[in-house]
Amino acid sequence: MILITKMKLVKKPMLAYFMDGTTSTNALVEKRIRYYKKITKDNNDVLYKNIPTNEGIVTIIFSQSLTDIKTLEIMVLIPLANYIHQIHQVAEYMNPSNIDEITQKLAIGETLLYFHETNQLLSIHTYSVKEREVTTSEMESTFIGPQDVFTESIQTNLSLVKRRIVNPMLKNEDLTIGSVSNTKITIIYIDDLVDKTSLEQLKSRLTKLDYPKFFDISTLMQLIEDNPYSLFPQYYMTVKPDTTSHYLADGRIVILMDNSQAALVCPTSFLEMFISAEDYYNRWPSASLVRSLRFFGFFLTIMITPTYISALTFHQEVLPYELLLNLQESRMKVPFSPLFEVLFIELIVEVLKEAGARMPAKIGQTIGIVGGIVIGTAAVEAGLVSNILIVIVATSALLSFLPPVFHMSNTSRTIRYVFILSAGIFGLFGQMLAFAWLIAHLLRVKSLGTPFMSPVIPRRMSDLMDSVVRFPISFLKRKSGISRSKKRSI
Template identity: 45%
Template sequence: MFKKKSRQSSSKNKPTVEDGENHKDEKASKVHNESLFPISSKDYLEAIKKATNNPTDLVVKTISPNLTLTYIDSLVDGQTIRDQLIPDLLRKEYESPESLKSALSLPEVDLDEQLDHSVLSMYNGTALIHINGFSQVVMAKITTKESRSLTAPENESQVIGAQVGFNESLSTNESLIRRYIKNPELCNEKFVVGKQTNTTIALLYIKGIASEDMVNTLKDRITSLKLDALLDSSALAEMIDDNSLSPFPQMLLTERPDRFCEGLLNGKLGILVDGSSMALLCPYAFIEFFQSREDQNLRWPIASFFRLLRFGAIFLSTYLTPIYVAALTFHYEVIPQSLLVPLSESRALVPFPPIIEALLLELIIELLREAGARLPTKVGQTIGIVGGIVIGTAAVQAGITSNILIIIVALSALASFTTPSFMMGNVIRVIRFPLILLAGFWGFYGIMLGFCFILIHLIRQSSLGAPYTAPFYPPRFKDWRDSIIRLPLPFAYKRHSNARPQDADKYQPEPINPEKS
């Protein structure tokens, strides 16, 4: 049918292949020419104002009849322009952009002839200098240095170790990492994501240690993003996770430079997002979310005890309240005889079944936690403490709940805050609610059903292609030396194989009891 139609078409009106190619070339050439800088100063200024929509903070200065300076006033360092850039421009007449570039004393100076690219660089703190008669501009980066001062981490505090955290400035965060890792093999690759925000992303890894396959995989995921805006690293993590539907985080969000650098040294990949004070580390296994950076600063018996305490607290936080609901609803026989009388006396005036009673108290605890987090710091702490005491006492006196359940719910809430990762702590608190429902409907069978579902879900997960439940499944016995228990450093000379490092040895092992001369 198509061949017949092509025969009936008039050869007079039908465009040839050469005409089509010429038309495409003309169209491409027209678009290309429109993206170039005009030669005259008048057309240059009109093009700049049109491309930027002529904002009120756009500064245009005519240095000489042939030299024009343009920049966004709120994004550049005004003192550097007054004291360094303008004196350099007034020193003499420049014949070409190349001579001007070589004469400027600023550290970051480049040439460009693409209008759209140069205008975008203005929004990153660059000043454009145009010489009349040339289609190139000189780009001098004079970004303002205003940023939040470095402070101690608020969400990952520790007693022993560094007391500095990331802030919202990408350059400041990169300098913090360079202070820890003074190595030319530390690679730093930049990407721009977000059609509206044009957010800069830095991918960091140590060449020779990090897996090249994982580096390429992460690059592909970042470059394939088609986002309108990117404002925080947590949103980026959800976009490039292996499974964005899972409540469990597959990348660590950290505000500690020392923890970030430790991950890079172990073969992991790091991501910094301009404007975000939280950095990303991947791949990350489930058990690593419960390990603290301070564990490496303590003696190994103390660190191992705190890790075991932390894992026990996570179990209590997740299953203590569901076990209480299941025992009082279906399984009275598991309650010791000495506790039956206090339990019956405590619940004598409670009109609700255990499942309603537990859900009510858990919701009250979460409301107090959320209110304390959203209120100002001084007020939030007071509201959390006073509100918990007043509401708990009033609930017992009114017969809404029992004394024992208040102790259990308070202990579960307290145990959930032992998780070093804020994101994982939120997951632990949320999955407690479906487990309470399962315990109220089917007792211990419901708890086991929920446990099996969570276990299967974790086994099916991965982080950047690496198993999420490593080193326990698949079993990697060599990695057990620094998992639940932190063994002495001479035993932990191997990097975890979960990140597939190219160099597996962190250092040469020494004898446990070396002879001292």
């Protein structure tokens, strides 16, 4: 009994313990504020303001770069002065001693309110930075259909999707990735359509990520792909909300990242890399024609210049006699072999592309057009390349930009050099070996566990109605096989 009595005599309130265990309320407040300032002393962006209220002094702590003054006034200052009870209703209560949570809240734009009299710490969402407005696309421009595109705000992008799919089964789950950047991402899917196995597999890959920084969704794509060493992108990347909504309605999974404009669609297939949302707004004959151009243009861009090398180096007999004479006449002054001639002009084209992309817009257009004409004409007159090769390389460069997914354009540019070297060493036989390697590689690649060559391998006849040739809309009533959707029909 004596022991129990002594324990009651020395018992102190839990809120009174902070740092050195003082029991004075004023000392406790001073200690807390001093310690908060200590942990944010190197961050001059964090401000402290003492506001007198009906409940005593309240210290407001906020990051001025992440909080707009008008938002702070509406959400915090006016309610503190007139409707302080509303603050307690809408705010989130925090542990005043949890330093990690406090710093995290400040980092994401929350405003903290520390009540001196009651020793309570509250958090209110006041994140309000300036965001880019919804504009038209410069990467995926279309003539028919919606013109709006995603921005770098994950909330804006999510709203653009939810405007198009008004369905209570549309779900989104938030995650934070990157041990340093703490980047927010959201996974979007339609619950009664999505394949649960694919969804759980994607979540598992995201939770196991071990990478410190994410500033664009392209980095995330490379880390969660089935075949990270492949040249081909295994997820469809788009900045169009209508394209994203189309794939969501098909049972796919979409990933959005804060501070990144694009969305990832998974799983996807090789054929879908040549499909644009505009194809569904056009009449089926014109849509089929454009799709065929994109699809076969990919193989043409990797085959045209290698075939030029093979024909002039090893297989002159495959060319018509008149064409062979024209080619030989155009190369009379060229001192290099066809292989080095092609490599030289291909590298010049790559330099012009990069220079035009990195320079200011007006100068870049001038460099791309004038530079190409001047350098091409000068190279032909100097006898460095043939004029026919200039036409072939220019055509090949244009064909490489046909796919709507820009990563696919980069892939075709890279693979073309493999075919060029194979043709320069082994001729047409080398080209066929490279082509066999390409097909074998595509058959091995998977996208979130599903074959990348769907619907061709494995074959589903209903999917072929929406592949290289797009059938009329009335035929497209089934979900694609690669989505593994629970509902097969629309």
